[in-house]
Amino acid sequence: MGTAPASRDVTSYGMGLAAPLALFFLFFFVAPLLQLLWLSLHNDTAALHWGLGQYLHFLTDPFSLSVLGSTLLLGAEVTAVCLVLGFPIAWLYQRVGPRLQTIIILIVLLPLLTSVVVRTFAWIVILGRQGIINATLQSLGIIDTPLKLLYTQFGVVIALAQVQMPLMTLPLITALGRIDPNLDDASCSLGAGSWRTFVRIVLPLSLPGVIAGCTLTYAAAITAFITQSLIGGGQMLFMPMYLYQQASTLQNWPFASAISIIFLLAVLVVVSVFTTLGRLSRGYGGA
Amino acid sequence: MAEAQGGRSLVVDAVTHRYPSGALAVENINLDVKGGEIIALLGPSGCGKTTLLRIIAGFIAQSQGRIIIGDDIVDALPPNRRAVGIVFQNYALFPHLSISENVGYGLAARGIDKATRQREAQRLLELVQLPAMAERLPRQLSGGQQQRVALARALAIKPSILLLDEPFAALDKNLRLDMQIEIKRLHRVSGITTLIVTHDQEEALSMADRVAVLGHGKLEQFGTPSDVYDRPQTLFVNTFVGSSNRMPGVVISADRTAAKVRLDAGAEIIARPAGGVLTEGGRVTVCIRPEHLQFVADETGFAGVVGMSLPLGATVVHEVTTADGSGVKVSQARIGETRALESGAAVRLAPLAPSLANAFPATL
Ligand SMILES: Nc1ncnc2c1ncn2[C@@H]1O[C@H](COP(=O)(O)OP(=O)(O)OP(=O)(O)O)[C@@H](O)[C@H]1O
Numbered sequence: 001m002g003t004a005p006a007s008r009d010v011t012s013y014g015m016g017l018a019a020p021l022a023l024f025f026l027f028f029f030v031a032p033l034l035q036l037l038w039l040s041l042h043n044d045t046a047a048l049h050w051g052l053g054q055y056l057h058f059l060t061d062p063f064s065l066s067v068l069g070s071t072l073l074l075g076a077e078v079t080a081v082c083l084v085l086g087f088p089i090a091w092l093y094q095r096v097g098p099r100l101q102t103i104i105i106l107i108v109l110l111p112l113l114t115s116v117v118v119r120t121f122a123w124i125v126i127l128g129r130q131g132i133i134n135a136t137l138q139s140l141g142i143i144d145t146p147l148k149l150l151y152t153q154f155g156v157v158i159a160l161a162q163v164q165m166p167l168m169t170l171p172l173i174t175a176l177g178r179i180d181p182n183l184d185d186a187s188c189s190l191g192a193g194s195w196r197t198f199v200r201i202v203l204p205l206s207l208p209g210v211i212a213g214c215t216l217t218y219a220a221a222i223t224a225f226i227t228q229s230l231i232g233g234g235q236m237l238f239m240p241m242y243l244y245q246q247a248s249t250l251q252n253w254p255f256a257s258a259i260s261i262i263f264l265l266a267v268l269v270v271v272s273v274f275t276t277l278g279r280l281s282r283g284y285g286g287a
Numbered sequence: 288m289a290e291a292q293g294g295r296s297l298v299v300d301a302v303t304h305r306y307p308s309g310a311l312a313v314e315n316i317n318l319d320v321k322g323g324e325i326i327a328l329l330g331p332s333g334c335g336k337t338t339l340l341r342i343i344a345g346f347i348a349q350s351q352g353r354i355i356i357g358d359d360i361v362d363a364l365p366p367n368r369r370a371v372g373i374v375f376q377n378y379a380l381f382p383h384l385s386i387s388e389n390v391g392y393g394l395a396a397r398g399i400d401k402a403t404r405q406r407e408a409q410r411l412l413e414l415v416q417l418p419a420m421a422e423r424l425p426r427q428l429s430g431g432q433q434q435r436v437a438l439a440r441a442l443a444i445k446p447s448i449l450l451l452d453e454p455f456a457a458l459d460k461n462l463r464l465d466m467q468i469e470i471k472r473l474h475r476v477s478g479i480t481t482l483i484v485t486h487d488q489e490e491a492l493s494m495a496d497r498v499a500v501l502g503h504g505k506l507e508q509f510g511t512p513s514d515v516y517d518r519p520q521t522l523f524v525n526t527f528v529g530s531s532n533r534m535p536g537v538v539i540s541a542d543r544t545a546a547k548v549r550l551d552a553g554a555e556i557i558a559r560p561a562g563g564v565l566t567e568g569g570r571v572t573v574c575i576r577p578e579h580l581q582f583v584a585d586e587t588g589f590a591g592v593v594g595m596s597l598p599l600g601a602t603v604v605h606e607v608t609t610a611d612g613s614g615v616k617v618s619q620a621r622i623g624e625t626r627a628l629e630s631g632a633a634v635r636l637a638p639l640a641p642s643l644a645n646a647f648p649a650t651l
């Protein structure tokens with residue numbers, strides 16, 4: 001790929017400069033990961049007997065598999081919502097004056113400037129039985145009984161989408177900003193309408209941003225422990241909480257470790273699918 | 288292209304455009320272009336050439352005036368329905384599509400099937416002499432080749448009008464000449480009405496049937512290359528197209544065809560009143576091109592002192608300081624042994640002929 005000469009340049013600075021970070025990663029990331037792997041390869045909670053029992057247990061247990069499935073599905077739903085809502089925002093950003101751009105950026109970044117817990121509680125207020133949505137709909141006479149929004153998949157997806165929105169919008173804004181505005185005009189003068197221009201030109205050229213945004217949003221959404229558990233409540237179980245229960249409440253560290261490893265692999269697979277998709281499309285790095 | 292429709296006429300009718308920021312980019316422009324003509328829009332940077340082009344293409348809606356293509360007023364039509372082909376200054380090829388797909392893009396938008404598209408793209412690539420490049424991506428082509436692809440892409444939709452925005456600005460001199468010839472050749476076979484934006488006067492004079500000179504958003508003159516060069520209507524045109532000495536003076540007597548002017552440099556000469564009526568006693572600026580001044584041995588003309596002489600190949604340019612302290616340039620053809628002029632030599636200068644000195648009312 002075209003990046004090869006650039007990375008060779010970087011190495012000529014000497015690896016010594018990267019050593020502090022490398023050590024940090026070694027102690028606080030690689031070492032715990034290896035310990036996790038070691039733990040997960042034991043059949044009993046005391047970690048005395050080697051074996052693949054924990055993995056077998058997870059992969060043959062319908063409940064565990066359904067938790068994994070619903071977590072991956074949750075990530076896909078949140079990513080889709082963010083993409084559908086975030087793309088128009090990013091598109092708009094490239095077409096308004098500098099003052100509106102500042103306002104849009106501020107709105108996009110706002111979720112990052114407040115604490116996750118605060119944001120999540122705000123959503124509880126909005127989605128609750130006596131919350132803003134239900135109160136409004138009831139006073140308008142549109143519904144008689146409050147809708148169940150909190151503690152549902154829908155509620156979790158909406159709350160997570162809002163929280164993760166900047167991770168989608170910012171890469172999209174960057175990618176769309178790189179597209180030469182003359183390409184729009186060229187397409188139009190060749191007789192293409194706005195829809196064709198969007199599908200054939202804007203979308204493929206913004207693909208690097210779409211891939212980056214999707215990867216970030218997906219990874220953040222499936223691991224969002226606080227939002228998942230507070231909005232999802234007790235009825236909805238996702239991998240982070242499942243993991244937490246096994247480790248903290250049940251003290252089943254080997255099983256928790258196996259869950260972690262499986263979860264990690266599942267995420268890696270999904271992320272590499274995104275990346276491969278991006279590389280297969282010729283728009284990648286083309287602009 | 289044998290099946291070309293011969294090119295439609297284009298009328299720019301009293302077009303004015305003010306950008307939302309308040310900048311008046313073009314003001315009351317009138318152009319009447321016949322079908323099949325090549326027109327050059329010539330003007331200095333920032334004079335509104337691109338703005339006018341984008342108005343014709345439909346990317347900008349003008350504040351006032353009309354655009355008429357053939358018999359149709361197109362102001363209400365979006366760019367994709369105007370059948371105007373445009374080649375952008377930076378080519379604007381689609382970077383993720385192959386050359387063949389780029390050229391066929393306009394045909395795809397018209398719903399033409401893939402096989403026909405490819406055949407047509409191949410034919411056009413042969414026309415611009417790039418038949419072997421169909422499967423490459425734009426970034427794998429040189430600047431001049433990308434330029435040709437952009438041209439082929441614009442021609443593919445069989446536009447009734449072709450707009451080229453500084454098409455050769457990024458090319459080196461040889462390639463530029465090649466492309467100019469290429470455009471001329473394509474124009475001859477296709478007969479498409481063509482508008483070329485340029486700030487290169489040689490390009491404008493050599494390629495166009497007629498040249499529209501723009502200055503500060505206004506149309507200064509619209510005429511044949513020889514009109515613009517030999518009979519400039521404004522001081523701006525005279526100094527922007529070709530080089531010219533500007534010599535201030537006072538009108539002694541004037542009628543419609545000739546004016547007697549007393550130059551501040553100290554001579555009475557006959558000049559052509561170029562920018563309208565001259566009044567006796569009024570201040571004027573007389574423009575004389577360096578190649579239209581000659582050294583004279585008698586007492587006619589005005590006196591000066593030679594400063595520096597620059598041999599520029601076929602011509603020698605002398606810088607002469609006149610009595611009023613201003614400098615003029617004189618260019619002499621280098622025939623045999625041109626008399627060497629010492630720096631500091633006293634000389635007298637006069638225009639070759641009265642029709643070659645243009646007098647414009649002085650603007651204060
Ligand atoms: N989008 C815009 N908003 C406001 N003013 C603009 C805009 N585009 C151009 N202008 C102004 O309008 C005037 C004409 O610009 P234009 O781009 O048409 O010039 P040009 O003749 O094409 O110049 P060049 O030869 O440098 O390309 C300039 O003074 C420019 O600053």
Ligand SMILES: [Mg+2]
Nearest residue numbers: 336337338452
């Ligand atoms: Mg321009």
